[in-house]
Amino acid sequence: MTILVTGILLGGTYALIALGLTLQYGVARIMNLSNGETLVAACFSAWLLFTTTGINPLWGLLIIAPLGFVANGAIYLGLLRPLVRRATSQGMLEVDSILATFGLLFLFEGLMHLGFGGAYFNYQFLAVPFKFLGGSYALNRITAFGAAAAIALALYLFLYKTRMGTAVRAVAVDPEAARLVAIDVGLIAAFAFGLGGAITACGGVLLSTFYTFNASMGAVFTMKALIIVIMGGVGDVRGAVIAALILGVMETLVASLIDPGLTLAATYGLFVLILLFRPQGLFGGAAG
Amino acid sequence: MSRFEINLMLLAGIAITCCAALPFMTEGFYLTLAVNIALYIALCTAWTLFSGPTHLVSLATAAFFGIGIYATAIGIEYLPFPLAILCGGLAGALFAAAVGAMTLRLSGVYFVIFTLGLAELARQIVTYLQTKIFGSIGLFVLTDHTEGDLFYYLLALIVAIFVTGWLIGRSRLGFAMRVIGNDELVAKHFGIEVARSKIILFVISGGFIAMAGAIMAPRYAYVEPASAFNATMSFMVVIMALLGGTRRLWGPLVGVVPFTIVTDFISANFPEHINIMIGLAFLLIVYLLKDGVSGLIDKAMRTRRGTRLQGAKS
Numbered sequence: 001m002t003i004l005v006t007g008i009l010l011g012g013t014y015a016l017i018a019l020g021l022t023l024q025y026g027v028a029r030i031m032n033l034s035n036g037e038t039l040v041a042a043c044f045s046a047w048l049l050f051t052t053t054g055i056n057p058l059w060g061l062l063i064i065a066p067l068g069f070v071a072n073g074a075i076y077l078g079l080l081r082p083l084v085r086r087a088t089s090q091g092m093l094e095v096d097s098i099l100a101t102f103g104l105l106f107l108f109e110g111l112m113h114l115g116f117g118g119a120y121f122n123y124q125f126l127a128v129p130f131k132f133l134g135g136s137y138a139l140n141r142i143t144a145f146g147a148a149a150a151i152a153l154a155l156y157l158f159l160y161k162t163r164m165g166t167a168v169r170a171v172a173v174d175p176e177a178a179r180l181v182a183i184d185v186g187l188i189a190a191f192a193f194g195l196g197g198a199i200t201a202c203g204g205v206l207l208s209t210f211y212t213f214n215a216s217m218g219a220v221f222t223m224k225a226l227i228i229v230i231m232g233g234v235g236d237v238r239g240a241v242i243a244a245l246i247l248g249v250m251e252t253l254v255a256s257l258i259d260p261g262l263t264l265a266a267t268y269g270l271f272v273l274i275l276l277f278r279p280q281g282l283f284g285g286a287a288g
Numbered sequence: 289m290s291r292f293e294i295n296l297m298l299l300a301g302i303a304i305t306c307c308a309a310l311p312f313m314t315e316g317f318y319l320t321l322a323v324n325i326a327l328y329i330a331l332c333t334a335w336t337l338f339s340g341p342t343h344l345v346s347l348a349t350a351a352f353f354g355i356g357i358y359a360t361a362i363g364i365e366y367l368p369f370p371l372a373i374l375c376g377g378l379a380g381a382l383f384a385a386a387v388g389a390m391t392l393r394l395s396g397v398y399f400v401i402f403t404l405g406l407a408e409l410a411r412q413i414v415t416y417l418q419t420k421i422f423g424s425i426g427l428f429v430l431t432d433h434t435e436g437d438l439f440y441y442l443l444a445l446i447v448a449i450f451v452t453g454w455l456i457g458r459s460r461l462g463f464a465m466r467v468i469g470n471d472e473l474v475a476k477h478f479g480i481e482v483a484r485s486k487i488i489l490f491v492i493s494g495g496f497i498a499m500a501g502a503i504m505a506p507r508y509a510y511v512e513p514a515s516a517f518n519a520t521m522s523f524m525v526v527i528m529a530l531l532g533g534t535r536r537l538w539g540p541l542v543g544v545v546p547f548t549i550v551t552d553f554i555s556a557n558f559p560e561h562i563n564i565m566i567g568l569a570f571l572l573i574v575y576l577l578k579d580g581v582s583g584l585i586d587k588a589m590r591t592r593r594g595t596r597l598q599g600a601k602s
Contacts, residue, residue: 094397099345099526100571102523103568103571105567109567110564114561227401230398261415265409
């Protein structure tokens with residue numbers, strides 16, 4: 001039971017990270033492998049804000065999320081849009097964007113490594129026990145889960161209840177058809193890429209409240225987010241949330257019952273099962 | 289065989305002879321550098337066998353390489369070194385077949401993502417097996433092979449890879465791959481078994497990479513998972529191969545030599561900046577050198593030929 005709850009609490013944060021990635025890939029059609037670096041940058045920003053000015057990470061979200069939006073939007077407009085324009089086919093864009101975002105991954109990781117070194121960081125925020133369903137959990141994990149759920153809900157409402165959100169979903173379904181109904185596809189793609197960055201940054205801030213982080217962990221989180229996105233089905237908000245919870249529980253199970261060194265192996269096991277049996281995602285239709 | 293090809297083979301023969309003389313002329317730093325260059329030539333060319341025609345960025349290199357290292361580390365107790373290398377190749381090929389069968393039937397993104405964490409996965413599993421079942425983390429590889437010996441083995445491997453690549457280029461498989469590379473849908477309509485062709489190529493490429501790992505094992509002396517499965521290697525191979533260009537069999541050569549030297553210099557003098565360099569190299573390739581240096585050379589030759597033709601006409 002403790003494992004289940006811990007896993008779900010962890011999965012809540014994973015969900016945000018994966019939602020950011022699925023927005024970027026599903027709408028802007030860019031497989032952003034440097035997504036994990038946004039996450040790590042957000043962790044460090046939250047740490048800096050908290051340790052230097054004592055700003056509560058939850059308020060820090062209000063500063064860091066817009067920064068994530070602007071930074072990712074700028075990356076899209078400045079670096080990735082030229083690739084979209086020059087690509088003659090989807091396959092070519094895929095290869096180009098994978099290589100370009102690899103470049104960004106290494107570049108940002110190298111820069112953060114220079115800035116902060118390879119050491120592990122953490123800070124004490126709400127590190128008090130909280131009794132719940134017969135188990136005892138750190139309050140910061142519960143707060144992070146609550147905040148993640150609130151942000152995911154806000155995103156859901158935005159995508160499904162507003163005009164702008166509908167436009168975003170339209171581009172995700174078919175950019176060509178979206179253009180026909182007078183949606184500025186370029187603008188929406190840039191917006192979605194920035195929004196994805198902001199959501200991932202939120203995930204990073206929340207993660208930093210209870211997780212020990214360092215400059216070079218970005219790639220591992222990108223990997224987890226990618227697997228969640230594929231498991232949930234590309235561009236599928238509900239799918240990503242459920243897949244993230246499954247992954248969180250799975251990881252916690254393996255880490256506490258078998259060996260903490262095997263969490264990635266657990267993730268991969270899940271990935272292999274998905275690839276073999278449901279490559280279109282948990283809730284995807286026949287088209288894959 | 290065209291005159292160009294005969295010239296090329298003569299050139300290759302001379303180059304190989306020169307290289308073979310190298311260990312007699314130098315030792316220490318330059319020989320180590322030469323081994324590194326030979327290693328990356330083998331890795332990049334083997335990588336290009338698969339990733340060149342399919343345009344699928346494989347990041348599995350480090351995983352295959354590590355498997356090769358472990359094959360030697362375990363096999364050297366019972367087998368002569370060349371046989372251990374072959375076993376390494378076989379193990380790599382089997383692993384490639386398993387990975388390929390799972391991922392290459394689906395769209396390319398899945399393959400890239402799957403290979404992204406493969407080295408890390410292998411590292412975790414090997415660490416787990418060693419600590420839980422065998423009780424120790426590392427393995428000793430004690431041989432009396434010098435750097436010079438490794439250099440010859442690598443040279444032989446490079447020749448084998450080039451010959452294989454050349455044979456594939458002339459075979460039905462090579463032709464099928466060119467069609468797939470241009471348009472997969474067309475290939476399917478011709479009755480080419482797209483997934484099977486890709487898997488075969490991936491197996492060949494993975495086998496060679498594992499053999500390179502098996503050859504390099506004596507250099508490690510003490511093998512442990514963290515050093516055998518070094519994920520950075522996968523990225524270095526991608527950069528070098530793309531920098532050189534993947535349209536030609538010899539393309540990666542052009543990228544490997546300068547990049548190995550630059551990497552060696554930077555990791556010796558500015559070890560903190562190596563990731564920044566890798567990042568910038570990726571961006572350079574995507575934005576400025578789309579077809580690599582060999583693509584530039586091809587283009588230059590084409591324009592020269594073009595102007596010569598025009599000159600002849602007027």
